[in-house]
Amino acid sequence: MKIAVTGKGGSGKTTIAAGLIKLLVEKKKSVIAVDCDPDISLGLSLDFPQYAQVKPICEMKSLIAERTESDPSRPQGFFKINPQVGDIPEKFCPQDKGVRLIVMGKVNKPQGGCLCPENTFVRSLIGHLVLKEDEVVVLDMAAGSEHLGRATARGVDTFLIVTEPSKMSVETARHIQELAKGLGIAKIFFIGNKIKGQSDIDFLRAALNEGLIGTISLNRALEEARGRFIFDVNSRKEFDAVYEKISNLS
Numbered sequence: 001m002k003i004a005v006t007g008k009g010g011s012g013k014t015t016i017a018a019g020l021i022k023l024l025v026e027k028k029k030s031v032i033a034v035d036c037d038p039d040i041s042l043g044l045s046l047d048f049p050q051y052a053q054v055k056p057i058c059e060m061k062s063l064i065a066e067r068t069e070s071d072p073s074r075p076q077g078f079f080k081i082n083p084q085v086g087d088i089p090e091k092f093c094p095q096d097k098g099v100r101l102i103v104m105g106k107v108n109k110p111q112g113g114c115l116c117p118e119n120t121f122v123r124s125l126i127g128h129l130v131l132k133e134d135e136v137v138v139l140d141m142a143a144g145s146e147h148l149g150r151a152t153a154r155g156v157d158t159f160l161i162v163t164e165p166s167k168m169s170v171e172t173a174r175h176i177q178e179l180a181k182g183l184g185i186a187k188i189f190f191i192g193n194k195i196k197g198q199s200d201i202d203f204l205r206a207a208l209n210e211g212l213i214g215t216i217s218l219n220r221a222l223e224e225a226r227g228r229f230i231f232d233v234n235s236r237k238e239f240d241a242v243y244e245k246i247s248n249l250s
């Protein structure tokens with residue numbers, strides 16, 4: 001199973017990704033957790049050991065130059081567009097208690113654009129994560145939809161679109177749904193987050209027609225944890241329900 005957690009900025013992508021990862025680990029799955037957001041935060045949310053020291057893939061300049069056969073001193077030069085990446089997670093990304101953390105980082109190249117060696121390398125990595133049995137990939141995506149393309153589609157089979165019960169958040173969610181359909185993603189689900197009551201659920205059901213597979217309430221424990229993911233009794237029940245739905249529909 002390869003799940004991309006998407007949605008509007010602030011909707012709760014990192015929170016939902018972290019909660020799912022924690023559940024998956026409890027269920028003895030081995031998880032590859034990929035932080036695809038330039039605003040790196042999944043490691044913190046998971047309380048991954050020394051998360052701040054995990055080096056983003058984009059910053060591994062000499063490795064990228066070697067694998068893409070590019071010359072960093074010639075930004076407009078030729079490079080290989082299908083670099084070998086299969087060994088990267090095991091060699092360069094730390095693992096702790098069933099979770100391997102891959103931090104993609106921020107491609108910082110105004111003139112390089114999308115077609116720079118760093119971007120190509122990162123996209124290849126997403127597209128070529130090979131899973132062993134009982135392994136699950138969870139990608140915490142950047143906000144919005146601009147970055148969602150074929151590279152993401154190659155790497156995932158499930159889109160989990162997080163939305164708050166607001167018109168703006170739903171609009172972004174539906175836009176992502178359309179994109180995901182166009183990319184041929186097999187399973188596209190919505191999850192409502194920061195739900196305050198039944199009227200929020202009713203609003204989302206009406207706005208999304210179908211595909212709302214679960215809701216997570218606005219949760220005081222999460223607010224007080226200030227970015228670090230923790231379960232309380234209620235959120236655990238809600239996450240369990242989402243997990244059951246996803247695994248039954250997979």
Ligand SMILES: Nc1ncnc2c1ncn2[C@@H]1O[C@H](COP(=O)(O)OP(=O)(O)O)[C@@H](O)[C@H]1O
Nearest residue numbers: 009010011012013014015194217218219222227
């Ligand atoms: N269900 C929730 N209840 C309370 N706070 C939440 C909930 N979901 C997310 N948050 C908080 O909202 C903020 C944004 O969530 P985050 O997961 O970082 O969003 P995103 O990754 O989509 O930008 C964080 O401070 C997070 O702790």
Ligand SMILES: [Mg+2]
Nearest residue numbers: 013014037041
């Ligand atoms: Mg985030």
